[in-house]
Amino acid sequence: MKRISGEIRKKAKRIKLLLLDVDGVLTDGGIVMDNRGEEIKRFDVRDGHGIRMLMRARVQVGFITGRSSRVVTHRAKDLGIRIVYQKVYNKIEVYQKIKRRTGLQDQEIAYVGDDIVDLPILRKVGLAMTVRDCWTGLKPLVDYVTIREGGRGAVREIVELLLRAQGKWGEITQRYYGE
Numbered sequence: 483m484k485r486i487s488g489e490i491r492k493k494a495k496r497i498k499l500l501l502l503d504v505d506g507v508l509t510d511g512g513i514v515m516d517n518r519g520e521e522i523k524r525f526d527v528r529d530g531h532g533i534r535m536l537m538r539a540r541v542q543v544g545f546i547t548g549r550s551s552r553v554v555t556h557r558a559k560d561l562g563i564r565i566v567y568q569k570v571y572n573k574i575e576v577y578q579k580i581k582r583r584t585g586l587q588d589q590e591i592a593y594v595g596d597d598i599v600d601l602p603i604l605r606k607v608g609l610a611m612t613v614r615d616c617w618t619g620l621k622p623l624v625d626y627v628t629i630r631e632g633g634r635g636a637v638r639e640i641v642e643l644l645l646r647a648q649g650k651w652g653e654i655t656q657r658y659y660g661e
């Protein structure tokens with residue numbers, strides 16, 4: 483794991499909600515479309531388990547995506563995620579809506595995006611993050627860039643960063659290590 487600066491740890495400590503862009507963050511950005519126009523996406527199982535661990539640690543998780551597909555609905559349901567916004571044209575408008583719905587402040591929200599459309603939210607949140615293979619213009623503007631790529635463990639890396647910064651890593655992983 484990358485060395486995490488004190489400043490990032492301080493920001494990560496306050497996070498109560500992790501918002502994730504879908505394409506390019508939870509996936510590698512590729513979309514497979516079948517003959518009926520139905521989308522197929524490839525998710526990372528370890529990202530999924532990371533999301534479950536984070537929710538067990540009482541950090542909420544939400545998806546915001548510009549596209550709309552049934553696979554995202556299924557993936558969110560599979561993971562027990564209730565904050566799901568699809569076909570979002572104006573991400574910042576939805577971000578404000580999520581703030582009202584959850585009653586959280588900017589400092590308590592982290593966001594991960596991979597493209598220029600994610601910039602308005604990244605500039606607002608308490609902890610702004612992107613993935614290694616993002617649109618490179620984001621890199622100088624965020625708090626943290628993952629070592630792993632989108633759809634290839636980037637979200638898991640962020641989950642571990644948050645859990646460790648919040649001092650919850652031990653509590654959440656204890657069941658796997660045993661006595």
Ligand SMILES: [Mg+2]
Pocket residue numbers: 503504505506507595596597
């Ligand atoms: Mg994206």
